[in-house]
Amino acid sequence: MAISFSETFTKIRECFQEPEISSLWTENLQSITIIRDVYGAIRLYLEHDNNFIPQKADITTLETSLSQKLGSYYGKDIWLPQGEQDGYKPLIKVIIDQRVPAEWDDDTVAPRWYILERHIAKKAWTDKDAGSPPWEQKFVDQGHKPAILTFFSFKGGVGRTTGLVASAITLASRGHRVAIVDLDLEAPGLSTIFFPDDVENPGVIDYLLEKKIQQNNWPLKTHILSINEQTLLGDRGETLRLISAGTVDNNYLEKLARLDFQNVVDHELPDTLRNLLRELESASKPLDFIFLDARAGFHDIGGLAIADLSHGAVIFGTQSRQSWAGLTNVIRRLARPLAQEQLPVILVHAMAPTLREAGRVEELKAFADKAYQTFQTNYYDDNEIVPNIHDSDAPFTPVVLPLQDDLRGDIALFLRDESPEEASRLSELVKVITSDPYQGLAMKICRLFGREFHKKMG
Structure with a gap:
């Protein structure tokens, strides 16, 4: 009976538990590294005691068992480097540097178990290690640098972007300096919330492409949009800064296609995005927060935003099996297995029933x-x-955002004309997105990073 991709690790463990394999191999091995390539095929790197010299018959027995257990998933390669073979040192170093302990590994018992996944994409979601934001957490805690917060949802259409915009406006109207970045490159929309459709301005996608070619000749500061509509922010509110995804014109898909290719080929996307955030912070300082709007689902840039760029995450979910199936994997990623601490997180119960x-x-x-x-x-x-289930500041305690009819469809947070009716429409919309539920989210963001939730200034 054929096995599936998800069964391969279990089958390998079963193989090494068989008496004829365990008595010889397992007792003489220091470690077993399972290497799974981009197709899912399995190869093994085995580190063994120096006084153990496996015979050809022993290797044949192991290969036969692996072939029977794995079927087509067996890559027919067992690597048993002997001693200090100079020609293999670079490859051995790559394996040892990139492998991670298996979930079932017991570090007190030999042999140790390791996994080395060979990916082309989704590395930010699947790598066990976590990257580092553009600046350290200690500078955020000291108030010298802004906290970078990714807004993420597994499913689309749950109010993630609305929650980000509401939080940004609520905080800016209370004196916080906030910048927002549209990382949803496949479905950009932040700029159309704040500006008419005919506004053209380079954004994230242009930075990712132009910087590689033009480097310092393409400064980000000239492309940061300012939002200072008094109806949104009050008389004394702080100006919002926005980096759009880019202008969706005839060239947009060509840019997006090249970005996908570059991410696969040179793997420079994390460093480029870090540089973008550094330039944004430098051009807009002082900032209190930078909010990143990440694409729904297991997208590469969304994974990078959470795993490599942020000091925290706001994750949106609904009470459905589909939503929880995805959120469970996101929460597992937020635990950042090889990092010293979990990524701080705020959970949002989106589209909740109204009162x-x-x-x-x-x-x-x-x-x-x-x-x-x-x-x-x-x-x-x-x-x-684990904190008490009633701890209001615990990451599992959700902020509840009810579904609001006024926020269905397109949201225009700008005056479309100068009529009194239009001014009234915008004023009423601002009241909705700065109402108690959204204030609760903004307050929790402040508490997460030790910031004061200022009284309304305007």
Whole structure:
């Protein structure tokens, strides 16, 4: 019976548990590294004791067992480097540097188990290690640098971008300096919320392409958009800064195609995005927050934003099996297995029932209970003390954002004409996106990074 991709690791472990394999191989091995290539095929790198010299018959027995267990997934390659063979040193170093302990590995028992995944894409989601933001957390804690926060949802259409915009406006109207960056390159939309459709301005996609060619001749500071509409921010609110995804014109798809290719070929995307954020911070300082709007789903740039660029994440989910299936993997990624600490996170129960809807209490409880169980299993280390389920600041305690009819469809946070009716429309819309539920999200963001939630200034 053919096996599937997800069964391969289990089958390898079964192989080494067989008596004829275990008695010879397992007892003489220091480590077993499973190398899974871009097609899913399996190869093994085995480190063994120096006094153990496997015979051809021993290797044949192991290969036969692996072939039977793995079927077509066996790459027919067992690597047994002997001693200090100079020609193999660079390759051995790559394997040892890039492999990570397997989930089932027991570091007190030999042999150790390691995994080395060979990917072309999705590395930000699948790599066990975590990258580093453009500046260290200590500078955020000291107030010298802004906190970078990624807004993410596994499914689209749950109000992620609206939540980001609402938080940015709420904080800016209270004196915080906020910049927002549209990383949803496949479905950009932040700029159209704040500006008419005919506004053309280079954005993230242009930075990623132009910088590689023009380098310092393409300064980001000339392409940062300013948002200072008084109806949004009040008389004394701070100007919002925006880097759009870019202008969706006849060249946009050509730019996007080249970006995908460059990410696969040179793997420079994380460093380029870090440089973008450094330039944004330098051109807009002082800033308190930088909000990143990441594409829904397991997209490469969304994974990079969470794993390599941010000091925290706001994740949006609904009370559905589909949503929780995706969020569970995101929460597991936020645990950042090889990092010293988990990535701080705020959970949002999106599209929740309103106060007058039947079943509201039951759904809120079901979401909160599922969140606690999911974080307890996937976010906290076995040795950690999980906060009390009623701890309002715990990452599993959701901010509840009810579904609001006024926020359906296109949101225009600019005056489309100079009529009194248009001014009234915008004023009412601002009241909705700065109402209590969204204020609660903004307040939790401030608490997450030790910032004061200022009183309204305008």
